Amino acid sequence: MVCITVPATSANLGVGFDCLGMALNLYARFSFECADELSIDGCDPRFCTADNLVWTSFCNTLTELGHTPFPVHLTIDSGIPLSGGLGSSSACVVAGVVAAQILSGRAYNQAFTLDMATQLEGHPDNVAPAIMGGLVSSFTAPIDTSAAPANTTDERFQSKVFSTHFDVCADLHFITIAPPYEVRTADARRVLPATVPFEDAVWQMGRVVGVIEALTSGNMELFAAANTDRLHEPYRKQLIADYEHLRTCTLAHGADGFMISGSGSSMIAVTHEQKTAEALMSAIRSSYPNYWVRDLRATQSGVQISPAAP
Known part of the structure; x- marks a missing residue:
């Protein structure tokens, strides 16, 4: 056993x-x-x-x-x-x-x-x-x-x-949101473009290093600046009905960044402040009482x- x-x-x-x-x-x-x-x-x-x-x-x-x-x-x-x-x-x-x-x-x-x-x-x-x-x-x-x-x-x-x-920096809160609907991985792959512009590849490369440094050091100013994706989120967010509202809501309540988890439908808002994490949890649960919402750590x-x- x-x-x-x-x-x-x-x-x-x-x-x-x-x-x-x-x-x-x-x-x-x-x-x-x-x-x-x-x-x-x-x-x-x-x-x-x-x-x-x-x-x-x-x-x-x-x-x-x-x-x-x-x-x-x-x-x-x-x-x-x-x-x-x-x-x-x-x-x-x-x-x-x-x-x-x-x-x-x-x-x-x-x-x-x-x-x-x-x-x-x-x-x-x-x-x-x-x-x-x-x-x-x-x-x-x-x-x-x-x-x-x-x-x-x-x-x-x-x-x-x-x-x-x-x-990962131990102070970071990952407010994780799972809607009561799925996004099929096959569908999330299907909506991606076959090629991307050269400038988008360059954009992405520098920001990957920035996100790694931000998550390990807890530098949320760097995370907020680096966490802007061009390769998949602009396409996959169309499959997640509440993406735009949740992103706007969490950023308005002080989140340092918002991202799709994997290919979705789960999403994560990131903050390094306990009070902000509590405010995010309250705001999300108020608007989406049937959603699975947790304050997770790495x-x-x-x-x-x-x-x-x-």
Whole structure:
């Protein structure tokens, strides 16, 4: 038996499209126990099937490690909203990858977990902070294929994930808003342009570095200046009905910045003042009483492994 605890994550962080991600102090817990047949509980019945992402990630990882998949009793206790943008699917993938290592008798390997989870999820921006904690900048790059088996198509021998970890300033409040509707990732990708102007690429590059410095130092003047995205938010905000009103509302109540979390529909307002955080929470809840709203902090710890309770 083993329990895997994975933090929620927010990807992109405005200008860090597909490269930045941050772990938040909101968690999903997954308990695995070897069993005679697969059983899943603790989540919506539609997810208690053999298509469950935790289970498929667990099986794929066992196969990658050279083991025949074996059944488990999986219990899921997740506080991460399913509306999109807070890494609920990445938490499932990471949990499955980590549990497969432990229950197959291997030691936890962070590098393997990062590469395997990225292969399963398709990109590292959410899985990397879920694994490493804190603020993480990631990219994939080709590696030397001379050691690869002949004619292999295995992605492990073609590219590697490189992730750089930063500690986030402990004073920052991330007021997180999850509407009661989803934005499908496929739709959020579909609305993006196929190409961007050269000047937008240059605009973005300098601001990514600025956002990293602002989030690590707590310099909110720098964050407010740098957190203006041109690559994805101008297009994706059209899929989020309340984006413009919430942005105007939060900035009017003193937020230092406002951004879409991941591809949406969740959004985050950022401040370094407790009083401002309280004012933001009150204003949002007053206008949107049915929305999920939390004052979250960054967590410097990623995935955690512990014995499951009997």
